[in-house]
Amino acid sequence: MTIGDHLEEFGGLPAYTFPDATTDESKEVVLPSAESVAWRLSAESYDAKETWGECFTRFLYAVDTAKVTAIIVGTWQDVYDNGPTEVIEGLRAAADRLPALRALFLGDIVMEECEISWINQGLVTPILEIFPDLEVLGVRGGQGLEFDAVRHEKLRTLTVETGGLPAEVVRGIAASDFPALTHLDLWLGTSEYGGDSEVEDLAGILSGARLPALEHLALRNSENQDAVCAALASAPVVARLKSLDVSMGVLTDEGAAALLSGQPLGHLDSLDLHYNYLSDAMRAKFREVLEPAGVRLDLDSDDAEEDSDDEDGTVWRFVSVGE
Template sequence: MTIGSHLREFHDLPVVQFPDSVKGPEGTGRLPAPGEVAWSVAVDSYDSDEAWEDAFARFLSAIDTTRVRALVVGAWNEAYDSGPERVIEALVAAKDRLPALRALFLGDIVMEECEISWINQGDVGPLLTAFTELEEFGVRGGQGLVFPALRHERLRKLTVETGGMPVEAVRGVAASDLPALVHLDLWLGTSEYGGDSEVADLAPILAGTRLPSLRHLALRNSEMQDDICTALASAPVVARLEVLDVSMGVLTDDGATALLTGQPLTHLTTLDLHHNYLSSAIRDRLRDSLEAEGVQVDVDPDDADSDEDDDGTVWRFVAVGE
């Protein structure tokens, strides 16, 4: 599976693409009210006639940005070869013109523009430092991603989508103080695409000591999904979760069994295990054990796709890699 569609909704708002030009039929008279949509600003990743910073400058001139609540950064110039440093600089420089901004997504880039593992990212720390009122932040792409340990008082939802999340970025998230964070979603990916973390790097998240408000935890799209589930089986953070998401990864009967035989999960509203490599017996056991207690169990009726070599070696894959 790859990412083939841009965000349609962000921060509970419909996403609207800021047009290439604010003249003619796509002029300001056709644009929606500034605070009623999530604005997406993007340029062509290949051979664009306009730099992303110039498109953003047009956006700042055409829209009453004091009312903008959500902003999506789409493709910048040659995202497959260049990081978003100038994008981040432009956003930080405009912070006083975006006082109502509560949600920011960096890198809504689809496969036709740049595969997720090819997206060059950068240091997102300045964005979270500058926009102190953000309630939601998302970023796509792991190559070059830097997420320093930081404190943010307002952030309620954090999403990091990668085909391989660098260990230092994982450790940075885990070491951050995010007292208001309710929803954490990390796509950890594979070592082939730079995902070099281990379960031990998630220890502060599993302990929950820096995330007192966390209710929705997604540690997914990982080749170490079984090890993650084994750790979650006794992790203190699970006791106060409502949603636990271990989907999209290489989850086998070993990991699912560890979850089932570990601490109680009947307090959850949802356990998401879609895209898995589970036997029918374990799938049935999950449903029988938890659905009777009111837990919604999202589990595929069949295994995810795998490959087998001539020598019998079976290869299993995360949902989103390259």
């Protein structure tokens, strides 16, 4: 599966695409109020009429940016080859004009524009330095992605969507101090697309020591989902979660059994295991143990893909979002 649709909402607001440079100037465009939408700013990756920076400059003069609370960064020039340096530097230069910004998504890019594992990112932690009051940060794409260990007082939600999350990024996030973070969502991916992390790299997250407010944890889309679940079975952070998401990966009965036989999970409001390779018996076991406790379960496996075309009968199983 790939990502085929742009974000429809972000930061609690509906997404609105700021008109591009090809808009017919003879037709008046009535823009929504600055605070009512999440503004998507994009430039064509190739043969663009303007760069992302030029689009951003038009935006700064067309909108009352002092009231803007959410920005969605779409494509930038040559996204297959270049990271978002122009984007980050543009945001840095205009930071004083965005005092109300609380939510930023970097890379709302769909497969027709660039497959997720071909999106070039870079060092994204300067965003947290530029906007000390930011509460929501989303990043899509793992190619060239870097994330230094940082401390940020206000961040509440961090999402990193990749087909392969580099181990250094996982370690950087795990070593960061986020005292206000309530939601953490990491798509760990597959080694084929750079997802080379091991369970040991998650240690700082699993302990929860630097994440005292964490309530919702997603460690998903992993080819090592069984090992992730086995580690979660005894992870201190799980005891204070309201929701746990281990979906979209190569989860088999082995990992599911380890999770279910570990620490109690009945305190959770929800447990998401959708897109899995579980037997009917294992699904029934989850329902038997957790539904009486009121845990909402998602055990759907309809989209899980596997391939056994090899002559030796080897069965290949895939994460939900790879390339």
